[in-house]
Amino acid sequence: MFPPPYGAPGGLTQRLRESCAERWDAYCWHPFVQGLAEGTLPLPAFRRYLVQDWLFLVQFARAKALAAFKAESLEALRGKASGLNALLDEMRMHLRYCEAWGLSEAEVLRETEAPETVCYTRWVLDRGMAGDILDLEVALAPCTIGYGEIALRIAAHPGRRRQGNPYESWIETYSAEGYQSFARAAAERMDALGLSHGGEARFAALSATFAEAARLECAFWQMGLDAAP
Amino acid sequence: MFPPPYGAPGGLTQRLRESCAERWDAYCWHPFVQGLAEGTLPLPAFRRYLVQDWLFLVQFARAKALAAFKAESLEALRGKASGLNALLDEMRMHLRYCEAWGLSEAEVLRETEAPETVCYTRWVLDRGMAGDILDLEVALAPCTIGYGEIALRIAAHPGRRRQGNPYESWIETYSAEGYQSFARAAAERMDALGLSHGGEARFAALSATFAEAARLECAFWQMGLDAAP
Amino acid sequence: MFPPPYGAPGGLTQRLRESCAERWDAYCWHPFVQGLAEGTLPLPAFRRYLVQDWLFLVQFARAKALAAFKAESLEALRGKASGLNALLDEMRMHLRYCEAWGLSEAEVLRETEAPETVCYTRWVLDRGMAGDILDLEVALAPCTIGYGEIALRIAAHPGRRRQGNPYESWIETYSAEGYQSFARAAAERMDALGLSHGGEARFAALSATFAEAARLECAFWQMGLDAAP
Amino acid sequence: MFPPPYGAPGGLTQRLRESCAERWDAYCWHPFVQGLAEGTLPLPAFRRYLVQDWLFLVQFARAKALAAFKAESLEALRGKASGLNALLDEMRMHLRYCEAWGLSEAEVLRETEAPETVCYTRWVLDRGMAGDILDLEVALAPCTIGYGEIALRIAAHPGRRRQGNPYESWIETYSAEGYQSFARAAAERMDALGLSHGGEARFAALSATFAEAARLECAFWQMGLDAAP
Numbered sequence: 001m002f003p004p005p006y007g008a009p010g011g012l013t014q015r016l017r018e019s020c021a022e023r024w025d026a027y028c029w030h031p032f033v034q035g036l037a038e039g040t041l042p043l044p045a046f047r048r049y050l051v052q053d054w055l056f057l058v059q060f061a062r063a064k065a066l067a068a069f070k071a072e073s074l075e076a077l078r079g080k081a082s083g084l085n086a087l088l089d090e091m092r093m094h095l096r097y098c099e100a101w102g103l104s105e106a107e108v109l110r111e112t113e114a115p116e117t118v119c120y121t122r123w124v125l126d127r128g129m130a131g132d133i134l135d136l137e138v139a140l141a142p143c144t145i146g147y148g149e150i151a152l153r154i155a156a157h158p159g160r161r162r163q164g165n166p167y168e169s170w171i172e173t174y175s176a177e178g179y180q181s182f183a184r185a186a187a188e189r190m191d192a193l194g195l196s197h198g199g200e201a202r203f204a205a206l207s208a209t210f211a212e213a214a215r216l217e218c219a220f221w222q223m224g225l226d227a228a229p
Numbered sequence: 230m231f232p233p234p235y236g237a238p239g240g241l242t243q244r245l246r247e248s249c250a251e252r253w254d255a256y257c258w259h260p261f262v263q264g265l266a267e268g269t270l271p272l273p274a275f276r277r278y279l280v281q282d283w284l285f286l287v288q289f290a291r292a293k294a295l296a297a298f299k300a301e302s303l304e305a306l307r308g309k310a311s312g313l314n315a316l317l318d319e320m321r322m323h324l325r326y327c328e329a330w331g332l333s334e335a336e337v338l339r340e341t342e343a344p345e346t347v348c349y350t351r352w353v354l355d356r357g358m359a360g361d362i363l364d365l366e367v368a369l370a371p372c373t374i375g376y377g378e379i380a381l382r383i384a385a386h387p388g389r390r391r392q393g394n395p396y397e398s399w400i401e402t403y404s405a406e407g408y409q410s411f412a413r414a415a416a417e418r419m420d421a422l423g424l425s426h427g428g429e430a431r432f433a434a435l436s437a438t439f440a441e442a443a444r445l446e447c448a449f450w451q452m453g454l455d456a457a458p
Numbered sequence: 459m460f461p462p463p464y465g466a467p468g469g470l471t472q473r474l475r476e477s478c479a480e481r482w483d484a485y486c487w488h489p490f491v492q493g494l495a496e497g498t499l500p501l502p503a504f505r506r507y508l509v510q511d512w513l514f515l516v517q518f519a520r521a522k523a524l525a526a527f528k529a530e531s532l533e534a535l536r537g538k539a540s541g542l543n544a545l546l547d548e549m550r551m552h553l554r555y556c557e558a559w560g561l562s563e564a565e566v567l568r569e570t571e572a573p574e575t576v577c578y579t580r581w582v583l584d585r586g587m588a589g590d591i592l593d594l595e596v597a598l599a600p601c602t603i604g605y606g607e608i609a610l611r612i613a614a615h616p617g618r619r620r621q622g623n624p625y626e627s628w629i630e631t632y633s634a635e636g637y638q639s640f641a642r643a644a645a646e647r648m649d650a651l652g653l654s655h656g657g658e659a660r661f662a663a664l665s666a667t668f669a670e671a672a673r674l675e676c677a678f679w680q681m682g683l684d685a686a687p
Numbered sequence: 688m689f690p691p692p693y694g695a696p697g698g699l700t701q702r703l704r705e706s707c708a709e710r711w712d713a714y715c716w717h718p719f720v721q722g723l724a725e726g727t728l729p730l731p732a733f734r735r736y737l738v739q740d741w742l743f744l745v746q747f748a749r750a751k752a753l754a755a756f757k758a759e760s761l762e763a764l765r766g767k768a769s770g771l772n773a774l775l776d777e778m779r780m781h782l783r784y785c786e787a788w789g790l791s792e793a794e795v796l797r798e799t800e801a802p803e804t805v806c807y808t809r810w811v812l813d814r815g816m817a818g819d820i821l822d823l824e825v826a827l828a829p830c831t832i833g834y835g836e837i838a839l840r841i842a843a844h845p846g847r848r849r850q851g852n853p854y855e856s857w858i859e860t861y862s863a864e865g866y867q868s869f870a871r872a873a874a875e876r877m878d879a880l881g882l883s884h885g886g887e888a889r890f891a892a893l894s895a896t897f898a899e900a901a902r903l904e905c906a907f908w909q910m911g912l913d914a915a916p
Contacts, residue, residue, distance in 0.1 A: 058761055061764055062755070065764070066756045068755070078775055081771050085768055
């Protein structure tokens with residue numbers, strides 16, 4: 001198994017990842033991801049993903065706002081609020097990025113959510129509403145830290161195509177230090193929340209949440225792939 | 230189009246139904262429904278539906294609890310609370326009903342939610358969290374009043390098979406006066422909420438909610454159907 | 459200190475109670491309570507309390523509905539839903555009880571919430587929204603188990619007036635086996651939630667919640683007392 | 688009555704303000720406010736207010752985060768998120784402002800919430816949870832637009848003391864164009880939400896919310912005043 005890139009050994013992040021190792025691999029090394037690494041992913045699959053990722057980010061922003069509301073301290077609220085604003089900035093870049101792939105802003109905004117997008121995002125929001133800040137952050141983690149790990153896996157992939165890989169810019173975004181330090185910080189925070197919020201005693205429930213999020217991430221990749229003829 | 234069986238002419242319920250007439254028909258007369266009416270639905274499809282309907286009801290009960298929390302008055306809270314308890318009673322019957330179809334309670338409880346079940350239920354819960362009691366009830370309505378209308382459509386279907394139709398008990402449940410008066414009351418309440426909570430001014434948003442719920446109901450039938458070989 | 463009547467030694471309930479012993483005593487043996495025990499409480503104070511208690515119960519019912527929504531399992535949801543319905547039944551009795559004290563139903567329903575009532579109830583609801591089911595139940599506990607303990611303290615009070623005590627019916631309600639077994643069950647459930655939901659690791663936060671609820675209960679008694687000339 | 692400074696004539700903001708004119712005046716021209724205008728407010732009253740205002744802002748930030756979660760569109764979410772970040776910046780300034788009044792940051796952070804602070808903030812959060820974005824914004828409005836109007840009333844007050852008024856910096860903050868344009872924008876947004884979200888049909892409920900918020904603002908001023916010997 002790929003070595004866990006984030007969080008302390010024995011910390012909540014690594015334990016959650018280990019508790020659903022198979023599913024985690026299925027998500028982090030989904031055929032969609034391999035296609036990105038090797039530059040073989042059909043363009044329609046990537047474009048489908050890009051548009052749905054936009055719709056995903058809209059709901060992800062709502063989840064960050066919810067996390068700010070539920071934050072356990074003013075300091076945590078500040079962290080969530082600045083995370084929310086960073087995300088909203090990235091979303092502007094996402095639209096520009098879509099344009100580079102021939103998807104006009106109008107086209108993206110017109111699109112409706114795929115079932116896989118509704119499923120994943122509303123499930124996260126409900127975990128957040130029903131539970132506390134730890135439940136919410138565990139539901140969000142597979143996205144945040146997963147994308148970081150995926151970029152590292154791609155970088156370590158012997159079959160990775162660098163030259164002429166149309167998806168190089170995507171890979172660079174998530175392997176860049178900017179994103180990697182963001183993922184590391186998210187894992188650190190989750191480890192800390194695990195200690196302060198009873199991660200040990202709640203492990204069974206948290207692990208079920210983490211695994212379900214990984215399953216829904218898998219389905220999200222698959223939705224992209226299914227768009228290719 | 231099938232004549233609207235519930236709510237006052239010009240009231241919110243009927244207006245919502247009309248605003249997405251095609252999708253409403255697609256839901257209320259889905260091939261799954263026709264299969265129930267004509268007794269031709271493959272058994273695996275029905276069993277798949279039954280199990281997922283159980284998992285749906287668990288989340289539906291949570292949505293009713295949320296509606297009680299959000300109710301606009303003590304009287305409304307009482308109505309929601311008694312609705313919740315009626316639902317919890319029906320759920321016990323649902324398990325017994327499953328047993329009659331060869332699905333043991335243990336089997337049902339062991340099952341995991343299909344994506345279509347997660348998608349629909351968490352989307353409803355999120356509409357309820359984000360909006361007010363009217364948003365929540367509009368999101369719930371296609372289930373409540375839809376099942377009543379479906380039973381009436383089946384009853385009016387020339388090709389309906391009565392004798393030896395394995396699904397007769399299902400049809401009877403929803404065409405019985407007990408369920409029909411429940412559906413009528415739900416429509417009346419939604420009409421009243423439409424007046425008191427600005428249904429007219431909010432129609433575009435409410436109609437989008439209603440239509441999305443109908444789309445997710447369709448997907449739920451389809452999920453059942455897809456289980457048949 | 460009065461011996462802890464509910465929960466297991468070393469369990470979450472008893473530990474929370476011990477962690478704010480002084481404040482707990484201030485609540486459970488508030489001058490208002492002494493006045494009930496000794497039959498010396500001025501009637502206007504009791505009537506003020508009765509009316510505000512009604513308004514409190516309306517919000518308490520909403521908190522129970524929220525707990526049903528947040529419940530960690532279907533079994534827990536069932537428990538919360540039946541608790542909600544029991545509460546709604548008791549509320550009808552509460553109105554009749556008010557009438558026995560010369561407060562007509564119309565009078566009670568016309569009343570507006572005192573600041574102390576708004577303060578306590580909305581704070582509980584927010585703890586419930588922000589946190590998980592354990593946070594919510596800990597915020598509710600001082601009311602539930604507190605009233606049971608108060609009745610026991612009154613019963614053990616050497617200066618208790620039995621004959622001709624106008625508040626005997628109130629005391630009987632809460633010292634009756636019906637309420638006492640309800641309080642015991644609430645403590646048992648909280649002890650269990652403490653184990654499953656990380657009560658140990660979260661103790662500092664939970665204890666702050668419990669102590670704040672006790673403070674707000676104190677203010678509620680005081681609000682009653684302040685109504686006496 | 689002071690001429691309404693924000694919102695369009697006949698718009699939701701002005702109608703809400705008119706519907707509770709007396710209470711609105713009681714809030715906007717509370718003895719505390721007069722004391723600010725005339726420079727006669729006892730220092731302990733102002734210091735008490737400053738510290739509790741800090742604790743109020745912490746919860747207000749949570750309410751803004753909740754509004755971002757509930758926002759009716761991505762554009763509205765962006766607006767709320769940037770409002771939240773502006774508020775968090777102002778909170779840093781608030782701490783520095785407190786220091787200028789001899790209240791060290793440590794002192795402020797150590798303070799516990801007054802009942803009036805708990806009451807107002809948790810009530811707003813509950814209105815926001817129970818209702819939709821319009822309910823939440825109406826609950827928040829008396830603070831936002833009220834402070835702007837208060838500054839204008841002070842400016843128009845014949846008895847205003849300018850020279851040597853210790854509270855001149857407070858007055859300047861809220862009469863400055865920065866705050867005034869913020870208040871105008873809030874009123875414009877509320878007018879627009881009134882149109883899109885059924886403000887007309889929901890007026891009775893919204894007006895009750897607005898009036899209750901004004902009552903709780905009054906109690907907040909009074910809490911400050913009560914700190915003076």
